[in-house]
Amino acid sequence: MSKRSKIILAIIVVFFIAALIWFGKKNSNGVVEFETESPFRTTIVKKTVATGKVIPLEEIEIKPQITGIIDKILLLEGAQVNKGDLIATVRVVPNEQSLISAKGRVDNIKIGLNNAEISYKRNKNLFERGVISRAEFENIELTYKQGMQDLKNAQNDYQIIKIGSSGSGASANTNIIAQMSGTILEIPVKEGDQVIQSNNFNAGTTIASIADMSKMIFEGKVDESEVGDLVKGTDIQVSIGAIEGVKFPAKLNFIAPKGIEVGGAVQFKIKADVSLDTKYFIRAGYSANADIILEEKDSVLAIKEALLKFDKKTEEPYVEVLMADGSFEKKTVKLGTSDGVNVEVLKGVTKDDKIKIWNKASKDDEKKVK
Numbered sequence: 001m002s003k004r005s006k007i008i009l010a011i012i013v014v015f016f017i018a019a020l021i022w023f024g025k026k027n028s029n030g031v032v033e034f035e036t037e038s039p040f041r042t043t044i045v046k047k048t049v050a051t052g053k054v055i056p057l058e059e060i061e062i063k064p065q066i067t068g069i070i071d072k073i074l075l076l077e078g079a080q081v082n083k084g085d086l087i088a089t090v091r092v093v094p095n096e097q098s099l100i101s102a103k104g105r106v107d108n109i110k111i112g113l114n115n116a117e118i119s120y121k122r123n124k125n126l127f128e129r130g131v132i133s134r135a136e137f138e139n140i141e142l143t144y145k146q147g148m149q150d151l152k153n154a155q156n157d158y159q160i161i162k163i164g165s166s167g168s169g170a171s172a173n174t175n176i177i178a179q180m181s182g183t184i185l186e187i188p189v190k191e192g193d194q195v196i197q198s199n200n201f202n203a204g205t206t207i208a209s210i211a212d213m214s215k216m217i218f219e220g221k222v223d224e225s226e227v228g229d230l231v232k233g234t235d236i237q238v239s240i241g242a243i244e245g246v247k248f249p250a251k252l253n254f255i256a257p258k259g260i261e262v263g264g265a266v267q268f269k270i271k272a273d274v275s276l277d278t279k280y281f282i283r284a285g286y287s288a289n290a291d292i293i294l295e296e297k298d299s300v301l302a303i304k305e306a307l308l309k310f311d312k313k314t315e316e317p318y319v320e321v322l323m324a325d326g327s328f329e330k331k332t333v334k335l336g337t338s339d340g341v342n343v344e345v346l347k348g349v350t351k352d353d354k355i356k357i358w359n360k361a362s363k364d365d366e367k368k369v370k
Helices: 003-028 096-128 134-163 363-367
Strands: 040-056 059-062 068-073 086-092 175-177 182-186 208-211 216-223 235-240 247-255 260-262 265-274 286-304 317-322 328-332 334-338 342-347
Touching: 040 265, 040 334, 040 342, 096 134, 216 286, 235 265, 247 286, 286 334
Parallel strands: none
Antiparallel strands: 040 216, 040 286, 059 208, 068 086, 086 175, 182 208, 216 265, 235 247, 235 286, 247 265, 260 265, 286 342, 317 328, 334 342
């Protein structure tokens, strides 16, 4: 055998060995085996979580009835009060122009009253002697009595402007009284602060806020996609961030008729009465979450959502079912309620079907679907 023939033979042997190695590696890739899972019967609960806070059902703000300066604060935040308890007192700083005007009105009425008194005494003697008629005397007497009443009213107005009270019936305007029984949540002012009375043009300065801490409600928001499933009177569970591991029962009692746009999404306010546990002290403003059941179905045929695929063209959901010959067949399914893990199957598969678990799916596998 020539040298050239030996070289050619060696090349052929090398190619033959390489081919054997390539075919060996290719055949060593076993068939991808998929595990299967059958539909099962379970209870599916569709829930949503509303974020919000816990606040008192009844809360009021105490505002002064007169403009002045806080003279004394008698109670502290957190104190328990009964209706009528004194919280603070206000010292009046009178407006000089108003004070002068009120004093001038008193003086003018005194001048007129002096003349009316002289006329009354003179005509009384004339009436007693029969010089003037009773009707004429009664008119003079009425003028005199009206003058006395006008003087009294003017003097009261002057005292109110000067000290905040007329002097009769104590200083009601300068005393800040609790208008309900409860807990003082906040006193946003301090002694020496100037306060403004409540009127038609100004809400006035808040001196204290009081709430009944025995009656609390949950106030939160839900998305517009879920508000349609809410029903008043539904029992919900409220979890408070500051109290771990405890859920408080509550009853939904309000769903806002109008939504508010928050971050590009429309949300609706909800409220629920919370049943408190006396073992825990719930503070106003605690952040909280409410678990709300939107829909619940018992003993329905379901599969895990991870078994689903969606057709790229029709976007219909489907699964692959194991056939007798070991291959998988695509079957379109009709779905019902989902809880995010399991989904109800209304049509498409039976309890005995074995559905492919998409643990090693690839594009080539999808092409093999019948």
